[in-house]
Amino acid sequence: MLSILHKQLLNNFQQEFPLSPRPFQDIANILGVSEDEVLSAYRELDKLQFISRIGPVIQPNYIGLSTLIAMQVPGEQLSAVASIVNHFPEVNHNYEREHLFNLWFVLIADDEHHLQTVITGIEGKTGIKTMQLPLLEDYFINLGFQLDLEDNHQSESVCT
Amino acid sequence: MIDPIDLQLIVAIQEGLPIVARPYKIIAGQLDLEEQEIIERLSRLKQQGLIKRLGVIVKHRRLGYQSNAMVVFDMPDKLVKQKGEQISQLAFINLCYLRPRRGELWPYNLFCMIHGKSRELVLQQLTQLIDSCALNDYPYDILFSTRCFKQRGAIYSIDK
Structure with a gap:
């Protein structure tokens, strides 16, 4: 508690x-x-892994270049494709979502050339096309995540 | 172009400050700088907006926020900024971005994220979002995340 x-x-x-x-x-x-x-x-x-770190949140695209990527992966291949994608160090926040586009992740690279090299690598290794959705504008002022910690039941699932 | 020492500093603290009495002194030692210079540089980077915030980054999934939905709208270009800023004001919204549309398969340009304690609560918050920001007229979709394959902050490197 x-x-x-x-x-x-x-x-x-x-x-x-x-x-x-x-x-x-x-x-x-x-x-x-x-x-x-x-x-x-x-x-x-x-x-207890209730905090990720005490550190900075960096404004996207000030350092390097990032983009959101979505892929349509046949259901039975999803785990395998996700682990191929995770293998690239440029990938973070890789989630399955309920949609025809069912795999969503963020790529961060040094520059446009590096970004496209990684995308080509992912498409080559998985045989699946990507949809690139780069950030054009950020409307959110990040003030953190206010937790309502009453009646809390904590999760045992940890994302790896 | 970012100052090379600022970049070294961000790389040094991106995975978290050490949880010790004088964390900035430890970082200063690693970079061969004075503690006071670390503090001044971080203050400036925050003020400049390159660091959006500096602080505790919680693991909301572990703390009971297990339901995570990306909500996307097809918003007319001339309204998107106003609506994006309005959406960002709501307490349960965690991110709000403009991204490009990708034809018929992906007609959505306004993205926001809701982290909630359950699917039911997230759906209630979506209704609240649509009502309070007057979004009824715009096509939307909601993509719940079902599995997390990787989650970590952006990792920057100094050179490749």
């Missing part, structure tokens, strides 16, 4: 993690606990 401290640490510092020499001390001061309590609670959350 998550403590009140865990919940505060999950929800309250997604946007403005302190930029100071002792950020965890600053958080401790805000919450009225000790720095050690904050550090050990974050280590627990990390170990």
Whole structure:
């Protein structure tokens, strides 16, 4: 079960993690606990895989080039195709979705040439065409993900 | 073009700050810079918008948000920015992007993401989205994710 401290640490510092020499001390001061309590609670959350990291979210396409890709994969080939796709280090967020286009992933590459090389590689290895849907405009201001942590039943499924 | 030291810094922290009392000092040691310079650079990158946010990145699936749907609309070009910004205001929306249409097979240009605790709740949120943003007149589709094959943040590298 998550403590009140865990919940505060999950929800309250997604946007403005302190930029100071002792950020965890600053958080401790805000919450009225000790720095050690904050550090050990974050280590627990990390170990339990409730947090992915404490780090930056980068605006897409400032560094390198990214695109969303969709593929129509025959159902019985989906797992095999997904693992071929995952094999490319440029791939992240690879999901099955309920649609004729049933495999969706994001590619991040250094530049257009690199991106097209990866796409050609994926199409070659899977024998399936891709649909490229690059980001044209971002309307969302990312303020993090506010969790409602009441009546929580946690998942045991971990994405690998 | 991004400053090479800024890029090194982002590469150094993209998989997460160390959970220790002085995390920026550890990063400074890795890059052979002063702790204060790390803090100043990160503050500037946030202010410039290259870092959209710096903070805790939660694993929402592990925390009970198991239902994830991509909702897509075919929105007239002259309305898409206004609608995209309106959609982004809703608390349960996590992303909202403009992407290109791809002919008859993929007529949708406005993409947003809903992460919810169950399929039923996500469908209720979709109804709420359509009502509150007056989206009834526009073709849409909802693509629930059923399997996650890979999930991780974007990984940038310094050179290839």
